[in-house]
Amino acid sequence: MANHRSERLATVKLRVDVEGREHLLEIQRNGSDSGFKISGAFNAEGICSIEEVSPDVFSILTGGSSIVVRLLENNDGLEAWVGSRKLNLSISDPRDAVSSDKAASARGPKEIRAFMPGKVIKLLVSMGDVVESGDGLIIVEAMKMQNEMKSPKHGRIRVIHVAEGDTVSAGRPLLTID
Numbered sequence: 653m654a655n656h657r658s659e660r661l662a663t664v665k666l667r668v669d670v671e672g673r674e675h676l677l678e679i680q681r682n683g684s685d686s687g688f689k690i691s692g693a694f695n696a697e698g699i700c701s702i703e704e705v706s707p708d709v710f711s712i713l714t715g716g717s718s719i720v721v722r723l724l725e726n727n728d729g730l731e732a733w734v735g736s737r738k739l740n741l742s743i744s745d746p747r748d749a750v751s752s753d754k755a756a757s758a759r760g761p762k763e764i765r766a767f768m769p770g771k772v773i774k775l776l777v778s779m780g781d782v783v784e785s786g787d788g789l790i791i792v793e794a795m796k797m798q799n800e801m802k803s804p805k806h807g808r809i810r811v812i813h814v815a816e817g818d819t820v821s822a823g824r825p826l827l828t829i830d
Contacts, residue, residue, distance in 0.1 A: 667767060669742040670732075676746055676767045676822055691822035692765060762805055764827045766820040770794030775816055781809045783829065790814075790826055803829060 663680045673693035679702075680687040689697040700714035712719045722733040723741075730741040746767050773791040777783060783803040790801050807829040814826050 665746050667744045667746040669744075670739055674765055674767070692767065693823060695823065760830075761810065762807070762829045763825050764789060764801055764804075764829065766792060766794075766822055766824045766826055768794045768822050770799075770820055772814045772816055772818045772820060772826070773798055775812065775814075776800075777809050777812075777827070779809055779812055783807060783809065792820065792826070801826070805829060 663678065666677045666679075668675045668677050675690050675692035675694055678689045684701055684703075686700055686702055687698070688700055698714055700712055703711045705711045705720075708723045710721045710723070712721060719734060724731045724733070730743065732739045732741050770792045771794075773793050775790055776788045777790070783789065784806050785803055787803045788800045789803055789809075791798050792801060793799070809827060810830045811828040812826075813824070813828070814820060820826065
């Protein structure tokens with residue numbers, strides 16, 4: 653029984669905002685190796701090994717490359733240090749309809765993107781509509797579930813990139829809010 657349990661695959665899906673660009677990260681762990689798929693503003697997939705070498709410090713081996721990532725919590729979320737490069741991160745469950753508070757207070761245009769492939773079921777707004785943070789914008793069906801995407805900020809609908817019934821791929825722009 654113990655061997656059967658250790659052979660099971662564990663899959664984790666996360667919404668990751670890196671420096672204001674949203675991604676969907678899927679990690680499927682199988683023993684010491686992990687399959688990963690990144691979609692959204694950046695697309696990649698492959699196999700890697702992830703080990704926590706000390707508290708909040710991770711060694712990632714992929715394709716012959718070794719990357720050390722150090723994570724630190726700050727007031728705005730997480731910082732990931734890759735070498736001397738600092739990246740600001742926000743991590744959430746992709747099933748959550750509203751992005752982080754930091755994204756909600758962001759100034760300037762905000763592009764709402766599909767986090768996974770799906771079908772546009774209903775547009776809840778029209779061009780020029782004024783929306784508040786948390787207002788429903790669009791309903792996208794993905795993996796047989798209807799997901800209402802909500803506004804991450806107060807603003808006006810500047811562009812609607814899709815129509816009801818459209819099939820969308822992960823990362824495709826749906827709406828832009830000013």
